[in-house]
Amino acid sequence: MKLTRAENGLRGTIRVPGDKSISHRAVMFGAIAEGTTTISGFLPGEDCLSTISCFRKLGVEIRQEGDYVEVQGTGLHGLQEPDEVLDVGNSGTTIRLMLGVLANTPFHSCLIGDKSIAKRPMKRVTVPLKQMGAQIDGREGGQYTPISIRGGNVKGMHYVSPVASAQVKSAVLLAGLQGDGVTAVTEPEKSRDHTERMLRAFGCEVQVDGMTVSVQGGQQLHATHIEVPGDISSAAFFLVAGAVVPNSRIKLQKVGLNPTRTGILEVLQQMGASITIENVQNEDFEPYGDVTVEYSSLRGVEIGGDVIPRLIDEIPILALAAAQAEGTTVIKDAAELKVKETNRIDTVVDELKKLGAHIEATPDGMIIHGRTPLRGASVSSHGDHRIGMMLGIAACLADGEMLIENSEAAAVSYPTFFAELQRLQQ
């Protein structure tokens, strides 16, 4: 895709698509609940469509029309042995959470994904799930796909996770929910809590004590209606665009504001961005509100510690904001970036360097010296949706034409991203 600078800024109102984490969970929990779950505001992006396709192969009837979905739940014990492999495509959330769901199903399933999934570590879930009783095998001892699982006889346990990961926490809790006894997960920092909130919406009891979350096994989930708010991780591209492209003002409607996800807002405000939040609603389940951003001059900051899990997917676009901020930005404690769709430390640094940014990789993050004028260049998403979209926003600032190879990757989480970007250009 070829893009040119947004000479007159980006202005207008956007409704970003549904939250990816919440959309996945609504389908999965609906599938194992009793009764019919309805979902509005669902994200019809490739990752969430992979989740639907896998659950259909497990015998679940699912109707999806755009952002509306109906799931005919089978109950905890109603899933059927699939006669095909379960292909998760590019989605880490699908494979890791599904392994948790399958940990106590008394049948065999085989899971695969794309080239990126084949490089992502799975022992972080296969190790605890095996300890709970599931039989799992995979390349390099259960580290990489293809992975096969035969579930059954899951026993609750207290798992102390070495990483703050909502995928690990959710996989272990989903397994524990179907097993005997209590299952608890303790993490080093708090990761996104959509699983905890949604299990409660499905009628389950979930205990939260500091960094530990626990559930009693054998609880039945009851179908419900899930309203999915806009994805703050998708909104992040336009939040940064509005803040760094001169003459911009963008209003983002119904953006999810779950406090375990709002690190991006806090950091942009610390950097000096002009952001206002209005009409906050739905605080009992997943809060959302309208967020307006205006062009302002930014300054460099230090980003690390417990905010990292609350903005992990926003680091590629934050790196671009930092390249446009006065002074130095240090991003640390973010080694998890290396095991995302790409090694996001390397892909961000390599692609932003091509545009003239002063950025260097560190073992757990990056250091960015601003403010640098950017130039158009030939760049690539490397098949990573968040890298492709970050480069799309960089194009709005760059002098000269930008050619983004494999920009279609955006469809994983935001199929209409480039159309919206064009619409906002004056």
Ligand SMILES: O=C(O)C1=C[C@@H](OP(=O)(O)O)[C@@H](O)[C@H](O)C1
């Ligand atoms: O649970 C989830 O929905 C997600 C958790 C995060 O991954 P980790 O659990 O690996 O931190 C995040 O990066 C991913 O985009 C979605």
Ligand SMILES: C=C(OP(=O)(O)O)C(=O)O
């Ligand atoms: C890391 C991401 O997703 P997943 O782990 O589900 O592939 C992401 O969307 O940035």
